Amino acid sequence: MRFHEMTFPELRRVPRDTTVVLAPIAACEQHSHHLATFTDTVLVTGVAEGVEQRMPDRVLLLPTLWMGASAHHLRFGATLSAEVDTHITMLCDLLVPLLDDGYQRVLLLNGHGGNIDTMHVALRRLQPRYRDRILGAASYWELAERELAALAQGPRKSMGHACEFETSMMLALRPELVRRDHIKNDPPKDDPSLRGLYVPDDMKQRTDHGAVGYPELASAEKGKTLLNAAIERTAEVVAALLRRPLPS
Numbered sequence: 633m634r635f636h637e638m639t640f641p642e643l644r645r646v647p648r649d650t651t652v653v654l655a656p657i658a659a660c661e662q663h664s665h666h667l668a669t670f671t672d673t674v675l676v677t678g679v680a681e682g683v684e685q686r687m688p689d690r691v692l693l694l695p696t697l698w699m700g701a702s703a704h705h706l707r708f709g710a711t712l713s714a715e716v717d718t719h720i721t722m723l724c725d726l727l728v729p730l731l732d733d734g735y736q737r738v739l740l741l742n743g744h745g746g747n748i749d750t751m752h753v754a755l756r757r758l759q760p761r762y763r764d765r766i767l768g769a770a771s772y773w774e775l776a777e778r779e780l781a782a783l784a785q786g787p788r789k790s791m792g793h794a795c796e797f798e799t800s801m802m803l804a805l806r807p808e809l810v811r812r813d814h815i816k817n818d819p820p821k822d823d824p825s826l827r828g829l830y831v832p833d834d835m836k837q838r839t840d841h842g843a844v845g846y847p848e849l850a851s852a853e854k855g856k857t858l859l860n861a862a863i864e865r866t867a868e869v870v871a872a873l874l875r876r877p878l879p880s
Contacts, residue, residue: 633688636695646692648734652870653692655726656680657751659700659744661711662835664794664843665814667802669710673698675798676743678805679772682863683741683870690874692735697726701746707836716750723754731762737873740769741866745793747771764880766873773797776865783858786846788820793835795845797858804855815850818843 658673677696684693702713714722727738740751751769759767773780773791781789786796802810818839835842
């Protein structure tokens with residue numbers, strides 16, 4: 633079921649107790665020299681639509697919220713961004729009408745690293761008001777962390793930016809948006825001794841051309857496999873949320 637393709641009488645008939653509202657959130661920001669600014673939105677939408685296609689009677693898919701918290705990309709330009717506090721409010725405002733309408737299970741499915749903190753805080757704000765609901769949030773690459781790592785050829789086994797993962801999936805979903813002649817690796821410069829430490833560097837401080845990872849290893853075939861792994865794992869989580877008893 634797709635919220636944005638239904639009428640209000642049709643939506644009134646959606647069972648509130650046996651449906652997961654799937655809310656993809658993303659960004660519009662620079663993605664190095666070779667990927668379009670809408671990459672995060674294209675990818676998380678692809679994953680979310682794949683889940684809805686597998687579970688059409690159990691998932692109510694919302695249109696993707698493309699505006700993200702992307703201030704750390706602004707020095708490159710080519711980025712549209714909400715302030716952190718604004719984005720938290722946006723996520724709350726997105727979900728409150730659905731929760732007030734009786735939906736009992738919600739999953740924010742994230743496609744942009746800058747939204748991780750904001751989606752966590754948004755659910756923290758909402759939980760005291762909706763203690764009898766199941767509120768979940770995750771980035772699709774974190775749900776499928778083990779599955780995606782096993783498919784990576786490069787030394788980086790986790791999601792980067794305009795990286796092996798994202799470039800492969802874009803080659804599978806929207807190859808016309810990939811500038812193949814401009815693909816260039818940008819190995820991360822992380823200091824192993826700082827493992828576990830959060831440092832809020834912006835992207836200009838981390839990379840000279842807006843990527844983090846090994847996009848030269850990307851392929852459309854790999855992208856299809858990565859997408860399927862993310863879809864299957866997210867669908868598994870949705871099924872588990874449907875089985876999970878509502879909190880008292």
